[in-house]
Amino acid sequence: DQQVKQNSPSLSVQEGRISILNCDYTNSMFDxxxxxxxxxxxxxxxxxxxxxxxxxxEDGRFTVFLNKSAKHxxxxxxxxxxxxxxxxxxxxxxxxxxxxxxxxxxxxxxLSVIP
Amino acid sequence: xxxVSQSPRYKVAxxxxxxxxxxxxxxxxxxxxxYQQALGQGPEFLTYFQNEAQLDKSGLPSDRFFAxxxxxxxxxxxxxxxQQEDSAVYLCASSFxxxxxxxxxxxRLTVL
Numbered sequence: 001d002q003q004v005k006q007n008s009p010s011l012s013v014q015e016g017r018i019s020i021l022n023c024d025y026t027n028s029m030f031d032x033x034x035x036x037x038x039x040x041x042x043x044x045x046x047x048x049x050x051x052x053x054x055x056x057x058e059d060g061r062f063t064v065f066l067n068k069s070a071k072h073x074x075x076x077x078x079x080x081x082x083x084x085x086x087x088x089x090x091x092x093x094x095x096x097x098x099x100x101x102x103x104x105x106x107x108x109x110x111l112s113v114i115p
Numbered sequence: 116x117x118x119v120s121q122s123p124r125y126k127v128a129x130x131x132x133x134x135x136x137x138x139x140x141x142x143x144x145x146x147x148x149x150y151q152q153a154l155g156q157g158p159e160f161l162t163y164f165q166n167e168a169q170l171d172k173s174g175l176p177s178d179r180f181f182a183x184x185x186x187x188x189x190x191x192x193x194x195x196x197x198q199q200e201d202s203a204v205y206l207c208a209s210s211f212x213x214x215x216x217x218x219x220x221x222x223r224l225t226v227l
Contacts, residue, residue: 004157032214034215036218041220042220042221043119043206043208043218043219043220043221044158044206044218045218046215046216046217049214049215089157089158091157101146101163101210101214102148102160102163102171102174103148103150103158103160103208103216104160105150105157105158105159106157107155107156107157108157
């Protein structure tokens with residue numbers, strides 16, 4: 001069973017508008033969440049993260065919102081730029097357990113920003 | 116370079132062959148992770164090292180998969196008697212803390 005779900009395989013947005021990428025999780029032990037961006041033939045690149053003690057984290061054009069009660073997080077990109085076109089992965093980890101801080105990833109959402 | 120490097124970038128193997136994939140983590144990073152990414156999927160955890168100690172290998176799919184990091188730096192993922200279902204991109208990541216992981220470009224393995 002998928003513990004991290006990204007239900008939208010793709011998203012198209014006009015340049016300058018807001019992109020909203022969604023992610024849902026099922027494991028209540030997850031307490032740290034990350035977004036990675038991936039271009040073809042490259043490894044994932046860290047974008048932004050949020051701890052479960054917060055509900056919002058902002059870094060420039062990127063903001064991540066966390067709704068723990070709904071087990072839902074979202075990434076907002078404002079304004080969207082053509083260079084943002086990539087696959088975005090949501091990932092989660094559990095720091096409080098005895099595990100290795102391994103990341104559990106969703107399947108990704110391909111964002112296309114149209115000029 | 117300052118990032119995580121992996122070699123080879125591409126590997127084609129005949130079914131039944133053994134392969135070895137190398138990862139050079141960022142200098143000073145204590146933690147090292149291996150992930151497997153199948154086509155159209157997100158990366159899936161394989162194994163984790165803290166320095167030279169392999170603390171978690173719960174994600175290794177079978178006993179044909181073996182990983183080592185003998186000196187706490189470079190790591191090698193070995194797959195014995197490769198099967199077609201082993202075809203995937205193998206990603207290595209390293210981190211200094213328990214938070215952000217830095218990924219290499221991956222090795223794309225194709226088993227014919």
